[in-house]
Amino acid sequence: MENTLKDGDKIIINKLAYSFGEPKRYDIVVFPYNKDKNIYYVKRIIGLPGETIQIINSSIFINGKLLYESFGKESMDEYTEGIAKDKVKLGEDEYFVLGDNRNDSTDSRDSEVGAIKKEDMVGKAIFRTYPFSSFGKIRS
Numbered sequence: 001m002e003n004t005l006k007d008g009d010k011i012i013i014n015k016l017a018y019s020f021g022e023p024k025r026y027d028i029v030v031f032p033y034n035k036d037k038n039i040y041y042v043k044r045i046i047g048l049p050g051e052t053i054q055i056i057n058s059s060i061f062i063n064g065k066l067l068y069e070s071f072g073k074e075s076m077d078e079y080t081e082g083i084a085k086d087k088v089k090l091g092e093d094e095y096f097v098l099g100d101n102r103n104d105s106t107d108s109r110d111s112e113v114g115a116i117k118k119e120d121m122v123g124k125a126i127f128r129t130y131p132f133s134s135f136g137k138i139r140s
Contacts, residue, residue, distance in 0.1 A: 020056060033123050049094055051063055084109050095108075
């Protein structure tokens with residue numbers, strides 16, 4: 001998630017955010033990657049339920065339209081499309097997530113991660129408490 005978040009950052013997660021509302025595009029969410037090993041990922045929502053996602057030449061397309069966003073740290077390298085090289089149709093409760101450091105992120109492009117269900121989201125990352133030099137609200 002660099003440059004938005006860095007390894008070692010301490011964050012506050014709103015665990016009730018999605019009890020009262022739906023996840024939105026660009027929200028930063030926390031979800032388990034491996035519950036047995038207590039490993040959690042922090043990624044940004046790019047695709048919403050029912051949408052079709054495809055990545056072509058480092059550009060993200062949603063329902064065939066180019067997504068204009070500036071969260072990615074840099075342009076994606078060639079061959080980083082993963083499973084989104086082909087169109088990915090999201091189910092009614094599925095979300096497509098990407099890390100902001102797109103060239104070094106294990107996210108929905110990886111078949112082992114894939115689409116994330118709302119029920120698997122621990123919550124929304126909302127605030128950074130450490131390091132103190134970066135203390136404050138997390139941009140989403």
